[in-house]
Amino acid sequence: MRTNIIRNQAISISHHRVNGWTVFEVDGEVDVHTAPQVCEAAVGLLDHGHRYFVLDLCFVPFLDSTGLGAIVAITKQIKAHQGSLHIACSSPRMRKVFEIGGLQQLYDFYDSPQDAIEQAPTPDGLADWPYSLP
Template sequence: MRANIVRHESMTVSYTVVNGWTVVELDGDVDAHTAPMIREAVIKLIDDGHHHFVLDLGFVPFMDSMGLGVIVAITKRIRQHDGSLRVASASGRTLRIFDLSGLRESYEICPSTEEATRTAPSFGSLAHWPHVAD
């Protein structure tokens, strides 16, 4: 069952748990305006005991560098809890932001949430993240 954790005129953040993964679905632009809402929502989930995440970007029409920054920030928080993070359903436009930043290789990017949740998560999968200097 999907639960909304942020409902705002420009962003909806909801989640469900599938095969040990907390699938966080973002619906709206991921930018300077919405990044703080997303960060707070994921931190609340972490505080509630969720540590293995799939970030579903399938309903994200636009993401800027602040959006990528919030993904990096939540990745660091997830890593502190020996968690895991996969990115799913990102559009070509969104993947371009990962490419331009040099972070695409630092993330496990899956074509769909089904693919991302097919195998159960493992603890500490972010132990060597990022592949570039921290």
């Protein structure tokens, strides 16, 4: 069952659990105005025991550097909780943003949330993730 966390004119964030993963779906632009809401929603889920995330960016038409920073901040929090993170994003344009930001090699990308949840999560999913990024 999908649960809405935030729904306003700028962004919609919801989550549901599948195969041990929390699919964290973002719908809308992730920029300087909405990135704090994305972080807050993810940290709220972490505080409620969710550790294994699929960040679904399939409905995100725009992601700026503040949005990338928010994803890095979320990743650090997930790693601190010994969790895992997969990113669902089929858009080559969106993946290019990660490449330009120097982050493409640091994440596991999947074309859809369904692809990202096929394997059950493991607590060492971010064991090699660089914790010392800016």
